[in-house]
Amino acid sequence: MNDPVLSWLGIVRLGLVQTGLGAIVVLTTSTLNRVMVVELAMPAILPGALVAIHYALQVFRPAWGHGSDLGARRTPWIVGGMAVLATGGLMAAVATAWTNTHPLFGIAVAVFAFCLIGVGVGAAGTSLLVLLAKRTDDSRRAAAATIVWVMMIAGFIVTTGVAGHLLDPFSPVRLIVVSGAVSVAALVLTFIGVWGVEGESVANAELAPKNSPRQTSFRDAFLEVWTEPRSRRFATFVFVSMLAYSAQDLILEPFAGVVFGFTPGETTRLSGVQHAGTLIGMTMVPLIGAFYPRSRGNLQIWTIGGCLASAIALLCLATAAVVGPPWPLRETVFMLGVTNGAYAVAAIGSMMALVGAGDEKREGVRMGLWGAAQAFAFGFGGFLGTLASDIARYVLTSAALSYSAVFASEAGLFVVAAFMAVWVDRAPAKDATQQRVFGSPVAAIAEGARS
Numbered sequence: 001m002n003d004p005v006l007s008w009l010g011i012v013r014l015g016l017v018q019t020g021l022g023a024i025v026v027l028t029t030s031t032l033n034r035v036m037v038v039e040l041a042m043p044a045i046l047p048g049a050l051v052a053i054h055y056a057l058q059v060f061r062p063a064w065g066h067g068s069d070l071g072a073r074r075t076p077w078i079v080g081g082m083a084v085l086a087t088g089g090l091m092a093a094v095a096t097a098w099t100n101t102h103p104l105f106g107i108a109v110a111v112f113a114f115c116l117i118g119v120g121v122g123a124a125g126t127s128l129l130v131l132l133a134k135r136t137d138d139s140r141r142a143a144a145a146t147i148v149w150v151m152m153i154a155g156f157i158v159t160t161g162v163a164g165h166l167l168d169p170f171s172p173v174r175l176i177v178v179s180g181a182v183s184v185a186a187l188v189l190t191f192i193g194v195w196g197v198e199g200e201s202v203a204n205a206e207l208a209p210k211n212s213p214r215q216t217s218f219r220d221a222f223l224e225v226w227t228e229p230r231s232r233r234f235a236t237f238v239f240v241s242m243l244a245y246s247a248q249d250l251i252l253e254p255f256a257g258v259v260f261g262f263t264p265g266e267t268t269r270l271s272g273v274q275h276a277g278t279l280i281g282m283t284m285v286p287l288i289g290a291f292y293p294r295s296r297g298n299l300q301i302w303t304i305g306g307c308l309a310s311a312i313a314l315l316c317l318a319t320a321a322v323v324g325p326p327w328p329l330r331e332t333v334f335m336l337g338v339t340n341g342a343y344a345v346a347a348i349g350s351m352m353a354l355v356g357a358g359d360e361k362r363e364g365v366r367m368g369l370w371g372a373a374q375a376f377a378f379g380f381g382g383f384l385g386t387l388a389s390d391i392a393r394y395v396l397t398s399a400a401l402s403y404s405a406v407f408a409s410e411a412g413l414f415v416v417a418a419f420m421a422v423w424v425d426r427a428p429a430k431d432a433t434q435q436r437v438f439g440s441p442v443a444a445i446a447e448g449a450r451s
Helices: 008-039 045-071 073-096 103-135 138-166 172-194 216-226 230-245 252-260 264-291 301-322 329-354 363-396 399-425 443-447
Strands: none
Touching: 008 073, 008 138, 008 172, 045 073, 045 103, 045 172, 045 216, 045 363, 073 103, 073 172, 103 138, 103 216, 103 264, 103 329, 103 363, 138 172, 138 264, 138 301, 138 329, 216 252, 216 363, 230 301, 230 329, 230 363, 230 399, 252 264, 252 301, 252 329, 264 301, 264 329, 301 329, 329 363, 363 399
């Protein structure tokens, strides 16, 4: 039985889940970061390590996706994951408050809280994307990706604005109350978003034979997905492109301050310019598709074009580092945001289109694999960007040249990602010999490695 196609209202409702998810994440990774470093005068490495824990746990996304595959329903995983995430968000605020009076105990609770955050984001986010991909018509995938991600960014903006206002004057009690309110609001949005969307048309896993493909172990399911050339290549593409996408996050504002002499307020506004460009780039893909229907479903062209355009924008930033203040930095950063936004929507749309590739019901495992690659790239990208900047500065003895070298390297990664997008498209959905070798995991891995 075919699953019903989501209406535009259904897509927006699922976007509410992403809004709630984004609200909790931005409060725990951004606001609590500032509170620990500024108000509580703790070393910056502490919140950095906590955020790294949240990213590290994303490696389990394929396992959580497999769990939702076994049940054939995504809604329990979305609601359960959001409940875990909301609990972790509240506990993180409590732990932050405790670090002021009981530092060791507070840090221990914070570590556990960020573990919950990582689990909640992975479990809810993976199943949400699978549900969205399965129920969205091919012609609407780019628009659906735009709607969901714009709503997530809206969650960022609204949460930081409202929470920032309510936290003044700051006190630990205020922090806990605001965090609790955000967690409750996210849960409410989740229930509104998923209520009745999945319906009763999905298969009942209990009726499936125990030896059916859906009921296999996670190990066998993961090996099956890993031996699919298209899934494996797309995971590699996601990692490389997202590494290029995220590597400039932590160095853009310091770059503007060191090379262009921007004040802290000016660098913050510069980030706002980039985010505005990202929103425009995200909305540009479906809008152009609406006026030019031939481009609507051609996500590969948009992905390749977004990667190459992002590379050009980063090369302009590399040039800006050498030229200095005469260069139009704000315009260049805006262009980077637009190109990154177009790439991101196309890549997410491609992810939704490819998740059903293959003969068996492995959508959750595939989405989990790609989500893990994305999260690992984000976690590693920020660290790698700052490390590369420090190394380049030591070798080149010039801040401007070091930033230029890093931006140029990121541009190179985007060019590599563009070629990888073609490489993904040319891969078969499944190895010709996969069915024959799958009985032996070692043979399956060896066969898959050849492609």
